[in-house]
Amino acid sequence: xxxxxxxxxxxxxxxxxxxxxxxxxxxxxxxxxxxxxxxxxxxxxxxxxxxxxxxxxxxxxxxxxxxxxxxxxxxxxxxxxxxxxxxxxxxxxxxxxxxxxxxxxxxxxxxxxxxxxxxxxxxxxxxxxxxxxxxxxxxxxxxxxxxxxxxxxxxxxxxxxxxxxxxxxxxxxxxxxxxxxxxxxxxxxxxxxxxxxxxxxxxxxxxxxxxxxxxxxxxxxxxxxxxxxxxxxxxxxxxxxxxxxxxxxxxxxxxxxxxxxxxxxxxxxxxxxxxxxxxxxxxxxxxxxxxxxxxxxxxxxxxxxxxxxxxxxxxxxxxxxxxxxxxxxx
Amino acid sequence: xxxxxxxxxxxxxxxxxxxxxxxxxxxxxxxxxxxxxxxxxxxxxxxxxxxxxxxxxxxxxxxxxxxxxxxxxxxxxxxxxxxxxxxxxxxxxxxxxxxxxxxxxxxxxxxxxxxxxxxxxxxxxxxxxxxxxxxxxxxxxxxxxxxxxxxxxxxxxxxxxxxxxxxxxxxxxxxxxxxxxxxxxxxxxxxxxxxxxxxxxxxxxxxxxxxxxxxxxxxxxxxxxxxxxxxxxxxxxxxxxxxxxxxxxxxxxxxxxxxxxxxxxxxx
Numbered sequence: 001x002x003x004x005x006x007x008x009x010x011x012x013x014x015x016x017x018x019x020x021x022x023x024x025x026x027x028x029x030x031x032x033x034x035x036x037x038x039x040x041x042x043x044x045x046x047x048x049x050x051x052x053x054x055x056x057x058x059x060x061x062x063x064x065x066x067x068x069x070x071x072x073x074x075x076x077x078x079x080x081x082x083x084x085x086x087x088x089x090x091x092x093x094x095x096x097x098x099x100x101x102x103x104x105x106x107x108x109x110x111x112x113x114x115x116x117x118x119x120x121x122x123x124x125x126x127x128x129x130x131x132x133x134x135x136x137x138x139x140x141x142x143x144x145x146x147x148x149x150x151x152x153x154x155x156x157x158x159x160x161x162x163x164x165x166x167x168x169x170x171x172x173x174x175x176x177x178x179x180x181x182x183x184x185x186x187x188x189x190x191x192x193x194x195x196x197x198x199x200x201x202x203x204x205x206x207x208x209x210x211x212x213x214x215x216x217x218x219x220x221x222x223x224x225x226x227x228x229x230x231x232x233x234x235x236x237x238x239x240x241x242x243x244x245x246x247x248x249x250x251x252x253x254x255x256x257x258x259x260x261x262x263x264x265x266x267x268x269x270x271x272x273x274x275x276x277x278x279x280x281x282x283x284x285x286x287x288x289x290x291x292x293x294x295x296x297x298x299x300x301x302x303x304x305x306x307x308x309x310x311x312x313x314x315x316x317x318x319x320x321x322x323x324x325x326x327x328x329x330x
Numbered sequence: 331x332x333x334x335x336x337x338x339x340x341x342x343x344x345x346x347x348x349x350x351x352x353x354x355x356x357x358x359x360x361x362x363x364x365x366x367x368x369x370x371x372x373x374x375x376x377x378x379x380x381x382x383x384x385x386x387x388x389x390x391x392x393x394x395x396x397x398x399x400x401x402x403x404x405x406x407x408x409x410x411x412x413x414x415x416x417x418x419x420x421x422x423x424x425x426x427x428x429x430x431x432x433x434x435x436x437x438x439x440x441x442x443x444x445x446x447x448x449x450x451x452x453x454x455x456x457x458x459x460x461x462x463x464x465x466x467x468x469x470x471x472x473x474x475x476x477x478x479x480x481x482x483x484x485x486x487x488x489x490x491x492x493x494x495x496x497x498x499x500x501x502x503x504x505x506x507x508x509x510x511x512x513x514x515x516x517x518x519x520x521x522x523x524x525x526x527x528x529x530x531x532x533x534x535x536x537x538x539x540x541x542x543x544x545x546x547x548x549x550x551x552x553x554x555x556x557x558x559x560x561x562x563x564x565x566x567x568x569x570x571x572x573x574x575x576x577x578x579x580x581x582x583x584x585x586x587x588x589x590x591x592x593x594x595x596x597x598x
Contacts, residue, residue, distance in 0.1 A: 077421070080418075080420040080421075081420070082420070082421070207439075207440045208439060208440060209442070210437075210441070210442040210443065211434075211439055211440075213423075213427075213431055214431060214434055216420060216421060217417075217431070218414075218417060218418070219383075220378060220381070220383050220412060220414070221412065221414060221417065223381065223382075223383050223403075224381055224383075224407065224410075224411055224412035224484075224493075225407050225411075225431060225432065225434040225435060225487065226403050226404045226405075226406060226407015226408060226434055226435030226487075227403065227404075227407070227434060227435075228403045232439075266421070266422070270422075270424070270427070271421040271422050271423045271424075271427065272423070272427050274442050
C-alpha cells in the first residue's frame with residue numbers, strides 16, 4: 001500500500017526522461033519527424049542544433065512545467081481549495097503587467113522584461129496577501145481569493161491601459177505574444193537566469209513535502225499540531241511564488257498547467273503531499289514538455305505554448321470533472 | 331497537588347464584545363474539567379486561549395509551572411492538543427493519513443513520518459475503536475465517525491492535556507460510551523483534559539469538576555454533584571431544569587416554557 005505511490009513517482013521520472021529524449025530528437029531537421037541516432041552521430045550540424053537550440057528549450061520547458069505543477073499543488077493545499085492556481089491570486093496578472101510595462105518603458109530588452117515580470121508576479125502576490133490581511137470579514141481562504149480576484153482585475157486593467165497606449169506596430173504585438181505564452185526565445189542564458197531561482201524553490205518545497213499537508217488544515221488545527229502557521233505559510237508560499245515568477249518571466253502567461261496537474265497527481269498517488277508534490281512536479285514537467293514539443297513541431301511555424309496548454313489542459317480538466325472520483329467539498 | 335494547567339484571572343474580548351472577565355481555573359494531572367454554558371458564552375474561546383491561539387487581554391496561562399509564552403510552538407504541540415467539534419476535510423485523505431498528521435510535533439520540518447509514527451497512528455485508531463476505518467476517505471465519514479477520527483489524531487500527538495470542544499456532540503449512544511471509556515482510561519494514565527459540552531449527563535460521567543460559564547464569569551466550579559444542581563442549571567440556561575439522580579447517574583428533565591404562563595414549577 002505505502003509502496004504503490006512511490007513506484008508511480010519513480011515511473012513518472014522514467015516517463016519524463018523518455019519524453020525528454022524523444023523531444024530532443026523531434027523537430028523539422030533534416031525533415032519533419034524524428035532525428036535518428038545514427039544521423040546525430042554522423043552530422044555535426046544536427047548535434048549543434050540539438051545542443052544549442054533544442055536542449056535549452058527542453059530544459060526550460062521542464063523547469064517551467066515543474067514550477068507550475070509544483071506551485072499549483074502547493075497553492076491548492078495552502079488555500080484548501082482544489083480550484084486555485086497561480087492565476088487566481090494575482091501572480092499571473094502581476095507578471096503580465098510587469099512585462100507589458102517593461103515593453104512600453106524599456107523596449108523589448110529580454111532581461112529587463114524577465115525582471116519586471118518576476119517583480120510583477122511577486123507584487124501581485126504581496127498585494128493580494130496584504131489586502132487579505134486587512135479585510136474585515138470572511139475566513140482566510142475566502143479573503144485571499146477575493147483579494148486575488150480584485151488584484152488580478154487591477155493588473156488586467158493596467159495591462160489594458162498599456163496596450164491602449166502601446167505602439168500598434170511594434171509594442172502591441174510584443175505584449176500580445178507575451179500574453180499568449182511561449183518558449184521560442186529559449187537559450188542557455190535564459191535557462192541560466194531562472195535555474196538559480198527555480199531549483200532552490202522546488203528543492204525547499206520538496207524538503208517540506210509532508211509539511212504541506214498540515215497547511216491545508218484549518219488554522220487552529222495546524223496551530224494545535226505544533227506548527228507555526230504564519231511562518232510556514234510564508235516560507236512555502238514564498239518558494240512557490242518565486243519559482244512561478246521565474247517560470248512566467250521567460251514564458252509569458254501559461255495557464256492551466258497549475259490547475260490541472262495537481263488533480264492528475266492526486267488521482268494517481270493520493271492526496272498525501274509527500275507523494276503528490278513530487279508527482280505534481282514531474283507531471284507538470286511532462287505535460288509542459290509534450291505541449292511545447294507539439295507547439296514547435298505540429299505546424300511549420302509555431303503555435304504559442306499558452307494556447308496548446310489551454311487546449312490540452314481544459315480537455316483534461318473536463319475529462320477529470322465528468323469522470324468519477326473528482327471530489328470538491330467546498 | 332500542583333495543577334498541570336492553571337488559568338489565572340484571564341480576561342478576553344472580541345472587538346465589540348467582552349467574552350471572559352477575570353476567569354481562574356486549574357486542572358490537575360489526570361483531572362477532567364467540564365465547561366458548561368449557553369451557546370456563545372465563550373467555551374470555545376476559553377479552549378483557544380488555553381491553546382495559545384488567542385492572546386488574552388490580561389491574566390496568565392501556566393502549564394507545568396511555566397507560562398505558555400515560554401514554550402515553543404512545537405513543544406506546545408507535544409504538550410496539548412485541540413479536538414475540534416467538526417472539521418472540513420477539503421481533500422480526499424484516508425483516515426490513516428489524516429491521523430498521521432498528528433505526528434507533526436514529533437517530527438522535524440523536513441522529516442516524513444516513518445514506521446514508528448504509522449504504528450502510533452494505528453494504535454490511536456485502535457484505541458478509539460475505528461481501526462476498520464483506516465483506509466476510508468476522511469472527507470466522506472459521518473459526523474460521529476469524523477469526531478472519533480479527530481480524537482485519534484489528537485491521541486497520535488501523545489499530549490498531556492486534551493482540549494475537547496463538545497466531544498460527544500455528534501455521537502450515538504454506543505460511541506458516546508466508547509468515547510467515555512477511552513477518555514476515562516486516558517485520565518488514569520495522567521492525561522488532563524478540559525472539555526466543553528452541552529450534555530450534563532456526559533459531564534457528570536466524565537468530569538472530576540464542572541465549571542459553569544455564565545455571562546463572562548464562572549457561576550460555579552466544583553464536583554458534578556455540587557454544581558449540576560437544579561438551581562444552577564436553571565439559572566445557567568434560563569429555563570427550568572429538573573435534576574434527578576437515577577442509579578447514581580444524573581438525569582435531567584427540561585420543560586418547554588408555555589406562552590403566557592409561568593414555567594412549570596420545579597418539583598421539590
